[in-house]
Amino acid sequence: MALLQKIKNLYRALPPWMTAGVRIVPDGVLFGMSYRKCLTSVNAADVRSNMKIALDYAREHTVWGREHVPSDIRGEDAAEIMSGMPVVSSDELAAEPERFVSDEATDYNSYWTTTGGTGRNPTSIRLSNASYGIEWKHMQAIWGSEYLRRRDLKLTFRGYHLKEGESVRFDPIYNELSVDPFQLNDGNFKEFVRKIRCYKVSCLHGYPSLISMFMERLKSIGEPFRVKLIFLGSEGASVELKRQLSEFFNAKVISWYGQTEKVVLAYDADATGRFVNFSSYGYPWILNPDENGVGEIVGTTFVNKAMPLVNYKTGDYGRVEQVEREDGSKVLVIDKLQGRWGKDFVYRTKTNKIPTSAINLHDGIQQKILFYQIEQNEYGKIDVRVLPKSGFVPELICKELAGELEARLKGFEINCAAVKSDKDFVRSTRGKMIMLVQNIKQQGK
Numbered sequence: 001m002a003l004l005q006k007i008k009n010l011y012r013a014l015p016p017w018m019t020a021g022v023r024i025v026p027d028g029v030l031f032g033m034s035y036r037k038c039l040t041s042v043n044a045a046d047v048r049s050n051m052k053i054a055l056d057y058a059r060e061h062t063v064w065g066r067e068h069v070p071s072d073i074r075g076e077d078a079a080e081i082m083s084g085m086p087v088v089s090s091d092e093l094a095a096e097p098e099r100f101v102s103d104e105a106t107d108y109n110s111y112w113t114t115t116g117g118t119g120r121n122p123t124s125i126r127l128s129n130a131s132y133g134i135e136w137k138h139m140q141a142i143w144g145s146e147y148l149r150r151r152d153l154k155l156t157f158r159g160y161h162l163k164e165g166e167s168v169r170f171d172p173i174y175n176e177l178s179v180d181p182f183q184l185n186d187g188n189f190k191e192f193v194r195k196i197r198c199y200k201v202s203c204l205h206g207y208p209s210l211i212s213m214f215m216e217r218l219k220s221i222g223e224p225f226r227v228k229l230i231f232l233g234s235e236g237a238s239v240e241l242k243r244q245l246s247e248f249f250n251a252k253v254i255s256w257y258g259q260t261e262k263v264v265l266a267y268d269a270d271a272t273g274r275f276v277n278f279s280s281y282g283y284p285w286i287l288n289p290d291e292n293g294v295g296e297i298v299g300t301t302f303v304n305k306a307m308p309l310v311n312y313k314t315g316d317y318g319r320v321e322q323v324e325r326e327d328g329s330k331v332l333v334i335d336k337l338q339g340r341w342g343k344d345f346v347y348r349t350k351t352n353k354i355p356t357s358a359i360n361l362h363d364g365i366q367q368k369i370l371f372y373q374i375e376q377n378e379y380g381k382i383d384v385r386v387l388p389k390s391g392f393v394p395e396l397i398c399k400e401l402a403g404e405l406e407a408r409l410k411g412f413e414i415n416c417a418a419v420k421s422d423k424d425f426v427r428s429t430r431g432k433m434i435m436l437v438q439n440i441k442q443q444g445k
Helices: 003-013 016-024 032-037 044-061 063-068 075-083 090-095 130-143 189-196 208-220 239-249 394-408
Strands: 110-114 124-128 153-157 168-171 176-179 201-206 229-232 252-258 265-268 275-277 282-287 295-301 312-324 330-338 345-349 352-355 369-378 381-388 413-418 436-438
Touching: 032 130, 044 063, 044 075, 044 282, 044 295, 044 330, 075 282, 090 312, 124 130, 130 229, 130 252, 153 208, 168 189, 176 201, 201 208, 208 229, 208 239, 208 369, 229 239, 239 252, 252 275, 265 330, 275 282, 282 312, 345 369, 345 436, 369 394, 381 394, 394 413
Parallel strands: 153 176, 153 201, 201 229, 229 252, 369 436, 381 413
Antiparallel strands: 110 124, 168 176, 252 265, 265 275, 275 330, 282 295, 295 312, 312 330, 345 352, 369 381
16 A cells, blocks of 8 residues: 555544644645645646646656657647547546556555545545645636635535444544545434534535435525535536525635546536636547537546556546637636436347436426436336435326326336435435446446
8 A cells, every 4th residue: 555545544534633733734744745836727838848747747657658649749739640640448447557657656656546536336545645735726727716725615516434323533644624425414414413513514515415415404494504616526517506505605605627637637626517627737629520610528638647548438428629718818618517427328129228318307307306317227217216305295206207208208118206315316436326226237338
């Protein structure tokens, strides 16, 4: 295990009172040399030089790079050269990770982890210790001057696993109250709210689905909860959801798009669904765009030297455009962003599959439910779990949802059942809500 990972595990094992002082340590000291040296940029003009550096490094230090990256690359030609090289899938990475690991990676300067994703087959990734400080510097650039780690307390909804009976715990490093979403439920929610009211929470941070669930539970018990900023990451969030969160919490909503593999990082600071790409972090381009320019997002990391991935298929779809700002500078913007939901399939027969993008519920039913999940264990048959919002009759919601799905998935047997709590949904190991639990394994899925 890498040194950094050992330090993290030791820190997590200590009681909070022993580590409370970490909160006041300056960021430059806490997050190390890579944080202090990192200069963030969104200027598209910086992509050329950073891309050349990334390609040269991959060629010199990885098996895959020596096989596919040509020598003597000029910055102005790097993007065109890159688009002509093979793309790398997560399956390829999982099958032979050693081909993508830098020969400079050791247990002292890097460590292994896994992707969090909304699927249930995580991929092993090697991350450099330096990428930790670089990541934090970029996140601070996203959050802006309105947020200061040592001053602003966050309530964070991500995939934390706390000890049994402990739904929330203070983490001094990030100055946050970390919530265990696996233990939080309707039965203990009022006690949970009473506990966090003892703190002065100024920001919310986490997966959109979990913060949305928090909002709906607050509404159901008639509890207002005001904060100044909401940070959404790791899952897609619609512009409408961002608006609802902003109105309920009376807060500014900021979201970002990125991956554990660290190939692209972009942010939406004004809740419009248009994400500005960090040219200091990675380079995105679109594979096989349709007539609207939408296709799969392929990224190349500029920050993770332990596994310097080039042309990595993210599994997400969107459009990339170069936009000129008022000051004359240009940025790359990712919009029409779609997560993995929509590129998976449900199977009518062994040879007949339907993309989940065909399942597009109308706004009426969406406004009545907190979440729904599809599970398939047999061809031509799907089971649907749905959690209605408070005030709606579960039997009627199930009937309406089943009718919607039957109209879109002709020939399927659909069984819909209402659940009483979000604990009844299958989640990823990091607590994300999984839209499709596909238990039918198909070649070429």
